[in-house]
Amino acid sequence: MIVRITSKYGSVDSIHKTPHSGIDIALEEGTPLSTFKEGVVKHVLDYGNSNVGKGVVIEHSDGTQAIYGHLSQINVHEGEYLHEGEQFALSGNTGRSTAEHLHLGFKDAEGHVIDPSPYLDEVSKNIGQQSFWDKFVANGRVGDGIGDIPQNSVWEWFGEKAAEITVNGAVTFMSDIALALPVLTIIGGTVYVCLNMFSSGLAKWSAIGTVLYGLLVVKG
Ligand SMILES: [Zn+2]
Structure with a gap:
């Protein structure tokens, strides 16, 4: 899926007073999100109306972590193993958000917040409709x-x-x-x-x- 980035990593604007910790992708609420890589659900988050709202943190086998925020529905629980390509949530507009979008954050194996850009292509391929067979x-x-x-x-x-x-x-x-x-x-x-x-x-x-x-x- 071709995605539209509405806020880059590190940007500072009216919504992001401190440098943005991830990438924002404009996405219609209810868009299915699937893992781009196998991993384990590290955290299921719910910040209510603040921060990323409903979110999922998936830890991959190489120790990197992907954070998906502002979700409308989460279909997994903490500790659950996910295959590559497995659907885990629907995108949404929860938390501190002014429009329907996905916040994608990334951490390296040491737990430092990093720019998710190198992973964006792979992540984008797993956003949106999958075939029935897949x-x-x-x-x-x-x-x-x-x-x-x-x-x-x-x-x-x-x-x-x-x-x-x-x-x-x-x-x-x-x-x-x-x-x-x-x-x-x-x-x-x-x-x-x-x-x-x-x-x-x-x-x-x-x-x-x-x-x-x-x-x-x-x-x-
Ligand atoms: Zn964001």
Whole structure:
């Protein structure tokens, strides 16, 4: 995702009386944020209406820490291990903030505040919408927590869909390819999990094959 920086590291302005400890990125409230690197949730912050408001500090395996502030929703707890690409929060406008944005801060392995600029490209790639497949592989969740699609576990979601099939009839349901795709993805995902025990490459392509084959059956 291409991001727009509204305040650079070290800048002093009407909002930042002392040099800015991070980078501010203009971001629509509710934008999904995913880890750009694996790590452990070091702190879940809530400063209320001051400072960064709701925030998450993620410590990476090399000892560096990323601080994400002004969040609207946090989906992780302290001590939780996060894979690379795993969604952990939604951006927002909490804390001392005049517009929807993300505050990104960084600390080196010694705990000193540093300029996050060298990491900005990697971080930006993990801001915004992920594909359904990426999300499923990354954390086994469907939906994006925005609008009327809740962020459920796959099995909760499947239970709801199963209930819909019972009410509306399987034929009506399956004729809608847009709705059928997530179901096929779950079947594909199950294939993935089973085969992943033997070979991750084989598992991924088998899962994709299952979904494509399923789509052909639905179309035919
Ligand atoms: Zn900031």
